[in-house]
Amino acid sequence: PRVLGIEGTAWAASAAVYDPEDGVYIETDAYQPESGGIDPSEAAEHMHNAIPEVVGTALDYAAGLSDGDPPIDAVAFSRGPGLGPCLRIVGTAARALAQSLDVPLIGVNHMVAHLEIGRHRSGFDxxxxxxxxxxxxxxxxxxxxxxxxxxxxxxxxxxxxxxxxxxxxxxxxxxxxxxxxxxxxxxxxxxxxxxxxxxxxxxxxxxxxxxxxxxxxxxxxxxxxxxxxxxxxxxxxxxxxxxxxxxxxxxxxxxxxxxxxxxxxxxxxxxxxxxxxxxxxxxxLRDNAGMIAVLGATMYEAGDTIGIDESRIDSDFRPDQVPVTWRDEESV
Ligand code: ATP
CATH class of the missing domain: 3.30.420.40 (ATPase, nucleotide binding domain)
Structure with a gap:
């Protein structure tokens, strides 16, 4: 499947397209604090301003890959963990997009995505x-x-x-x-x-x-x-x-x-x-929507999509709360 991923747990307003043939395309707009570290409300403001554009660019990219309508099969987004105000913006964008394109929504745990992108790229078991x-x-x-x-x-x-x-x-x-x-x-x-x-x-x-x-x-x-x-x-x-x-x-x-x-x-x-x-x-490695799109595609194939009403963000979303529906190997 071709999946659009949206990431926004903190500083990276990022959208990506994963297509099994084409690979991973990532568009990121980074929040750079003027002084000090990450300020949650400034990060949310940046997220609010940057998400429409990175998502638009990624969607245009997906549209350029083929004549399909809609240009993607699903929308995946980072549900957490991360800064609540940032996650809410990403969640809202993802729900709106999935609804307007009439494609399934996939809620991804950001930490599991960090692991799965390594597994995906390495081919490790x-x-x-x-x-x-x-x-x-x-x-x-x-x-x-x-x-x-x-x-x-x-x-x-x-x-x-x-x-x-x-x-x-x-x-x-x-x-x-x-x-x-x-x-x-x-x-x-x-x-x-x-x-x-x-x-x-x-x-x-x-x-x-x-x-x-x-x-x-x-x-x-x-x-x-x-x-x-x-x-x-x-x-x-x-x-x-x-x-x-x-x-x-x-x-x-x-x-x-x-x-x-x-x-x-x-x-x-x-x-x-x-x-x-x-x-x-x-x-x-750094925060990016590519890993969200790649894990989103794997979850989509496992039928692991969510309804709009159960897609609430979770700023403390722990990896062990995620049933790993897409793996069936014996546990190590
Ligand atoms: P998460 O939500 O996954 O916890 P994050 O928002 O903290 O992610 P990341 O992009 O994963 O962001 O990591 C950012 C951190 O990586 C920053 O603390 C930054 O200082 C650190 N970092 C970036 N490059 C290097 C480097 N070359 N050596 C050490 N630390 C680095």
Whole structure:
């Protein structure tokens, strides 16, 4: 099926067309805070202004693929988790479009989409997924017909911890790429490493990093410490998840996954245990509607569509609330 996907959990107002023959076309309009981090009401205003245009562009693209009327078979949208005001705008747009084109509506869990795009692109069967984004950090694995959260952050997301540090030193949002750049010039310093069982905590690292900077430690060195510590924690939990589930496939998701050092550490860990590692291309790592459209197509084929009346958004939508209707393999 050809599916239009709409994503808008936070900063990315994004629409995409997935066509099995043509591949994935993505159109994104990013919200860039003028100062500080993401402000929910500004993000919603951006979403409100940007969604009609990105959806229009994606629809025109779909219309150009063939003479079909309507040009798409279904509309998929991110139902959550994310910022409520942003999700509501996306939900309204998706419902209106599905109704006006008279095509089915598909409600996609944004976190499951991060995992499934990795599975789709890699061809892996039953991977564990490390999702490291701004607002989240968790490890997902398939068990008993659901994607279970095997481990997660106990406080802030991995990217948000980095962004809060960079805001403290006066760098513009998003901070991740700037930390990656600065870390190339620095020396490692030790910061608190906090993994408890399968869960991690980043708030202590963030405060310690700010203190180091305030005490005069070169910012490049703090950046190395931040990267090495946060990424080692993520790698440790990802490794334990592989070991617990017996899976030998790891996929990466989330905007922090664009970081080369993180990918290097995960690849090395997988190599040591003879597991396979796959990092999707950057356009599928950061928030994007491509992953919504691709999972939407899979769900459509499984008959997993929803009525307008049951399509409410859910800002705390957890992956394990999603019955995985499109997989029937034995759970790992
Ligand atoms: P989600 O809703 O999935 O939690 P999100 O809205 O937080 O997603 P993403 O696009 O997945 O957004 O991730 C954005 C985060 O990725 C930001 O915190 C940003 O600093 C971080 N990031 C981007 N590039 C890099 C990089 N090269 N290294 C580290 N972090 C990065």
């Amino acid at each position: 039953s991977p564990v997924c490390l999702n490291a984004s701004g607002a989240n950090a968790h490890v997902l694995g398939f068990h008993n017909g659901r994607y279970q959260v095997l481990g997660e952050t106990m406080d802030t997301g991995a990217g948000n911890a980095i962004d809060k540090f960079t805001r403290h030193v006066g760098w513009s949002h998003p901070g991740g790429p700037k930390v990656e750049e600065a870390a190339r010039e620095g020396e490692y310093i030790e910061l608190p490493y906090v993994v408890k069982g399968m869960d991690f905590s980043f708030s202590g690292i963030m405060s310690a990093a700010k203190q180091e900077y305030d005490a005069g430690t070169p910012v490049e060195d703090v950046c190395v410490g931040l990267q090495e510590t946060i990424f080692a924690m993520l790698t440790e939990v990802a490794e334990r998840a592989l070991s617990l589930t017996g899976s030998n496939e790891l996929v990466l998701g989330g905007g922090v996954g664009q970081n080369e050092r993180l990918r290097e550490m995960l690849a090395a860990m997988c190599d040591q245990r003879d597991a396979e590692f796959y990092a999707p291309e950057p356009r599928f």
